[in-house]
Amino acid sequence: MTFIPKIAKTLLSAAAIALAAGSTLAATLTVGGKNFTEQLILAELTKQLLESKGYTVDKKDGMGTKIVRAALENGEVDLYWEYTGTSLITFNKVTERLSPEETYNRVKQLDGEKGLVWLAPSAANNTYAYVIRPDNAKTEGMETISDLAKAYNDGKEILMGTTAEFPKRPDGLIGLQEVYGFEAGRANVRPMDLGLAYNALANGDLDTIAAQATDGQIAALKLKALKDDKGFFPNYALTPVVRKEVLDANPDLKGLLEAVSTKLDDATMQRLNSEVDVDKKTIETVAADYLKSLGI
Template sequence: MSLALAVVIAAAVAAPGMLRAETITVGGKGFTEQLLMAEMTKQLLEANGFDVEKADGMGTNVVRSALENGAVDLYWEYTGTSLVTFNKVKDRLTPEETYARVKELDGEKGLVWLAPSSANNTYALAIKPGDATTDGMVNLSDMAAAYNGGEDILMATTAEFPRREDGLIGLQEVYGFKAGRANIKPMDGGLVFNALDNGNVNIAVVAATDGRISKMGLKLLADDKNFFPNYALVPVVRADTLEKHPELKPLLESLSGRLDDSTMQTLNGQVDVDGRSVEDVARSFLQEAGLV
């Protein structure tokens, strides 16, 4: 993101209702999946005649404020993030109910949720095949039973996961177990994979579409009680932008319709594991999908 654009966005966040230029501004957050989505969207729209400015690398609250205030026209958001973080809904909903609720609530704010992808970047708990402590586990109920049976199972988590109601606190309540403080190893999110791979822990809390899951051959334990909110990846567009440019809808939905967990794991892994550039991975995917 350019310095000039950053200044414009900062001003728009501080001053709701700021007028936008005719250029379509695509926002994005600061992690790999979001960087990829912003770049794919930019390339897709440019290939279809749009003048596009990309404004990625932002925090969750900043990019949402930029969308609401008009500094960006669209970005890809997660249904669970809007439900819990922006709309403060605490109800446990199905994926379909979650999408319908955020579509309704954000629609009242002038934001349009287009057709969702099948990619769900929710919390997940991963194990490494070959670990005698976790071999045989299929779902989170199996993990809970092991903890309740007195097994010492070390869990690598992000720093915030143990303190979140939609993290370890609620997980233990719904599944009826206590891991115990000694078994929880909070660390930087990027280190949990190394800890699991090196055998320093038995389970790691990860994002379900992280590319390292497939690259490392990890197994995700099924959330058999549907505790974690659905975090479907969806293009969200300002209603006034969509009114001016209705052709955005079929273009963006042509992309969302090609995304699922496996696809996003592969694309994220090409950046995080293989070291390819975001631009190159985005271009290759769009070409292979026949979108450009």
């Protein structure tokens, strides 16, 4: 039996406690993100913000919606920016029509039961929007999604660009076709990167895009958004979501992230997205400049 002096035992105990505390507090925070411009900007912005406050950050962006959510739930990701409508329908399977405030409160409650904390939401509502270009005879005169549905029901070949996820989502094409009573048909749906879809629409290779309302190209390309006249798409308030155990260990995260979320609105996100997609600035530069504008 090895003899360990009392003072050595004390030091070993202190070291063990420090190690345990370190594993709980997590010296490195993992920030997740999805695989489109807005999410890439927010993941980088969050990384720079937290690093400026002394955190070590491991950024894992470019993931699909279900993958990043699963990573948050299993602890591989500590926080990321999610949309209220996505959590409501895709993750919590709620199909009733709710107001923006009701949507936020419902997902906050339901996800809270899973150990996920929704912080203060932004005013940026990145809901889906069908957009068309102004000089296309096939979509001329369209004002609403009902008009688009009628064109499909009349047998017109309207080529639709979407993200890879949109045709499979209940808050995407599946639900939209059911509510509006049409079927686009597989041959008319072209899943692709959204940036490529905008180019294809501008070049005449597509007739419409299932876009996101805060996309910078909508204004840059002078596109027209069709009115969601049946109110299918829910509110998609952009909000930071953090694992509760991470927030408990790092309570200052709430103030840091809400200092950003409460400043974001549709116009701001459209501008930031446009700086990357239209002006071709780097995501790192756009994120740094925006933080600087906030005085962070």
